[in-house]
Amino acid sequence: MRRSAAKTAFRPTLAEVARLAKVSPATVSRALNNPNIVAEETNRRIQEAVRQTGYVPNLLAGGLASSRSRLVAIIVPVLARSVFNEMIEAMTEELMAARYQVMLSLSGHQDEHLPAIVDSVLARRPEGIILTGMVTDPLLRERLVSTGATIIETRHLPGEPIQHVIGFSHHAVGVAVAQAFHELGRRMPLIVAPDTVRSLERQNGFTKEMARLGVRRVSTITMPMPSSVGQGRAALAEFLDNGGKADCVMCGADWQAHGVIIEAQRRGIRIPEDLAVFGFGNTDFAESMEPSLSSVNIDGRQIGVAAAQILVERSPGPPTFRDVGFSLIRRESA
Amino acid sequence: MRRSAAKTAFRPTLAEVARLAKVSPATVSRALNNPNIVAEETNRRIQEAVRQTGYVPNLLAGGLASSRSRLVAIIVPVLARSVFNEMIEAMTEELMAARYQVMLSLSGHQDEHLPAIVDSVLARRPEGIILTGMVTDPLLRERLVSTGATIIETRHLPGEPIQHVIGFSHHAVGVAVAQAFHELGRRMPLIVAPDTVRSLERQNGFTKEMARLGVRRVSTITMPMPSSVGQGRAALAEFLDNGGKADCVMCGADWQAHGVIIEAQRRGIRIPEDLAVFGFGNTDFAESMEPSLSSVNIDGRQIGVAAAQILVERSPGPPTFRDVGFSLIRRESA
DNA sequence: CTGAAAGCGCTTACAG
DNA sequence: CTGAAAGCGCTTACAG
Numbered sequence A, B: 001m002r003r004s005a006a007k008t009a010f011r012p013t014l015a016e017v018a019r020l021a022k023v024s025p026a027t028v029s030r031a032l033n034n035p036n037i038v039a040e041e042t043n044r045r046i047q048e049a050v051r052q053t054g055y056v057p058n059l060l061a062g063g064l065a066s067s068r069s070r071l072v073a074i075i076v077p078v079l080a081r082s083v084f085n086e087m088i089e090a091m092t093e094e095l096m097a098a099r100y101q102v103m104l105s106l107s108g109h110q111d112e113h114l115p116a117i118v119d120s121v122l123a124r125r126p127e128g129i130i131l132t133g134m135v136t137d138p139l140l141r142e143r144l145v146s147t148g149a150t151i152i153e154t155r156h157l158p159g160e161p162i163q164h165v166i167g168f169s170h171h172a173v174g175v176a177v178a179q180a181f182h183e184l185g186r187r188m189p190l191i192v193a194p195d196t197v198r199s200l201e202r203q204n205g206f207t208k209e210m211a212r213l214g215v216r217r218v219s220t221i222t223m224p225m226p227s228s229v230g231q232g233r234a235a236l237a238e239f240l241d242n243g244g245k246a247d248c249v250m251c252g253a254d255w256q257a258h259g260v261i262i263e264a265q266r267r268g269i270r271i272p273e274d275l276a277v278f279g280f281g282n283t284d285f286a287e288s289m290e291p292s293l294s295s296v297n298i299d300g301r302q303i304g305v306a307a308a309q310i311l312v313e314r315s316p317g318p319p320t321f322r323d324v325g326f327s328l329i330r331r332e333s334a
Numbered sequence C, D: 001c002t003g004a005a006a007g008c009g010c011t012t013a014c015a016g
Helices: A014-021 A025-033 A040-053 A059-066 A085-097 A114-122 A138-146 A170-183 A197-212 A229-241 A254-266 A284-288 A300-313 B014-021 B025-033 B040-053 B059-066 B085-097 B114-122 B138-146 B170-183 B197-212 B229-241 B254-266 B284-288 B300-313
Strands: A071-076 A101-106 A128-131 A150-154 A164-167 A189-194 A219-223 A248-251 A276-278 A295-297 A321-323 A327-329 B071-076 B101-106 B128-131 B150-154 B164-167 B189-194 B219-223 B248-251 B276-278 B295-297 B321-323 B327-329
Touching (some): A059 B059, A085 A300, A101 B101, A150 A300, A170 A295, A170 A327, A189 A197, A189 A229, A189 A254, A229 A254, A254 A276, A254 A284, B014 B025, B071 B085, B101 B114, B114 B138, B128 B300, B164 B300, B170 B248, B189 B197, B189 B254, B197 B248, B219 B229, B229 B254, B248 B254, B254 B276, B254 B284
Parallel strands (some): A128 A150, A150 A164, A164 A321, A189 A248, B128 B150, B164 B321, B189 B248, B248 B276
Antiparallel strands (some): B295 B327
């Protein structure tokens, strides 16, 4: 029993639309969700009633009744300088077209909000959950799978997938960059990178490949998230001021690479003659810099679109495990 | 009547928690939402039952029953290179602490998805809607207010607010930058800016103030959204190649300013001696550039926190209209 | 401090 | 193609 507390705003319900259109609520529901099973003339009357009342369906009620929330959650660490934006925007467009809504949740630079985020996300009963980080806590993993939501891990290739995967190998990225530097004749490599799991995978790939090619010594400067231009400058400055020597540097992000180049230029170090530089992410400014920045490109749109497809099609069968790869974009800096 | 279609995932309900804890569903609801009105020992039993079952409340049902969705929608054009990220992150943190969830919606570079977005947002019955763009269509405005949700327009000072406003005057920004250039003795101003309503307000302020100071001629290069480094380069190149002359340039975004500086440097134009440059947004790379970039700083965190407060407090009374101002950050470029 | 019961606004299996 | 009715999983006014 409830009292209709001072109704601030009049919100027409489906029942009122039905009354106006002189049909049952059930028929209005059908007309809205599946118009082709409703008679032409009935559809018309209902459309008119919707227009007149300004009716907006209540998806809290709809989702509860149908067990279809039409909601997809995307969990990313942060927005600023995020490498995920392209994927998010592509996925959002695809899902909007299929009448889904995406709910973006921020888990924090170190995923520090993840447990709280997962609970608040699950409370909305999303049909899909897109993960951009690694979920290692077994309790959280279990909570996620028990949901019944479609889980998609993106932008890496986990050893033990939760369910679907659309990503690429960070290890392979490191290998490819090492090879590129080696072909340029570089033998004194430096790594400037954040202390994230994925960056470490790239570093491992890089270091192992360098070793295989006969270069046993790799210098590394690790920086805390978030990566920034200033951080790249600081990293190179610290390295050089301590007597470090390098003829090539793999950065964990284009931002850092940008900073490395600025700092090098200030010191009269020529790019790429004295120092070859590779970024990561192929951020839009990479091609506009002077010198332009070589970087690793990930097709975020492709990942976003593929993820959306999995969600919309809801096809049964075994989970997807898809490596979308990456490409080295060679420009002036390496 | 419904058949429980092949239940893929077991989702415990509040009723099952109640059974386990040997209390009524009503009491579980109270323990979860308002624990201090429930007996200590009862709370304990319920907590234990929640733990055992892995219960996660269904906010679709909760929101429907209580007419409190605990949802706040933020509508932004796009994510990439967005000047809103700081505000979004601050607001998200504040709202999370108050048990709200934010749902981020993308309206597109030209707000082209806005009508569709508004409907899908309203369907979730958010308690608040944060607008970052202008809503001029009277029908959309009406739809928004009729909702009963708290509406907050941010980052500008509209002449006819929908409801609450937390922003600053773009016109005043233009005036301030004009004054800064004028004090530096610059008399041949150039504007490189996107074709957005807000950028136009800054341009108007700039142009009027310049005229007041005796400088009647202002060159303008207008670029389509989104702003980028490459765009800034292209704009300056086009201007100079067509014989344009300028000794200072106000840019619509730090990205563009960055590009302007790169292009100028490539042509041997000294910054700031030959060309003073002002950006907008005080993006994090501004201080790390060489030369460092002067820019206009907006305190996004402050806007985000203030908006969250309005939503959480839900205090009645007249709507807020708050000018948070801005500040010119003077660095090497101007 | 707690319970029984009505109701939130939809959807859908069933029966025509 | 359409309607009557049950049910989705909660909350809350009412009554103790």
